[in-house]
C-alpha cells in the first residue's frame with residue numbers, strides 16, 4: 153500500500169465509525185527502513201513518524217529535522233532509564249512508559265530539563281510475560297501515580313498478542329483510557345489499524361504497510 157492508500161483507508165474507517173476526519177493520526181513507523189524510503193515519505197508531506205530505538209532515532213532524525221523542521225517523532229519502543237534523558241531531548245512523545253522506576257526518572261529529568269514530551273502508558277493487555285507494559289489490573293493505580301508526579305500523561309498504548317483477536321485488546325485499552333479520563337489511544341499496526349480506528353485509536357502505528365517489509369537487522 154502507498155501512504156495515500158493508508159491515509160484513505162484511515163479516513164474511510166473514521167467515517168464508518170462516525171468519527172471526525174483526522175481524529176486518528178497516522179504514525180509512519182520508520183524503524184530499520186533505508187533512509188531513502190523515509191525521505192520519500194517526508195517528501196510526500198508526511199510529518200509524524202515512530203521509532204522503536206533511541207540510538208537508531210538519534211542517528212537519523214536530527215538531520216531530517218533540519219530539513220523538515222515541522223516533523224514529529226514518537227518513541228514507540230521500550231525505554232531504558234539510562235537513555236531517558238536522550239529520549240526526552242529527541243522525541244516529541246513517548247508511548248512506552250511502562251514502569252514506576254521509569255516514571256520517577258522522567259519526572260526528575262523533566263524538572264532538570266524544564267520540558268517533557270507527551271507521555272503514553274503502555275499496557276500489557278494480553279498479560280504476556282515477555283512483553284513490556286503495566287498489567288490491566290494495575291493500570292488505574294499507575295496512571296494515578298504518574299499523574300501525581302505531574303507527568304504529562306496523555307493516553308495509553310498497547311501491542312496485542314500476535315495470536316489473538318486484536319479488537320478485544322483495543323476495546324480493553326479504550327475502556328481503561330475512558331475511565332481514567334485519558335484522550336489518546338495508540339493502537340493498531342499494519343495488519344489491524346482499521347479495527348483500531350473503529351475502536352477509537354487516535355494514533356495508529358503503521359510500518360511495513362507504508363515502507364515495505366523491514367530489512368532484517370544484522
Ligand SMILES: *Cc1c(COP(=O)(O)O)cnc(C)c1O
Nearest residue numbers: 181204228341342357358359360
Ligand atoms: C514496528 C512497530 C509497529 C509497526 O509495525 P508494522 O506491522 O510494520 O506496521 C507498530 N508498533 C510498534 C510498537 C512497533 O515496534
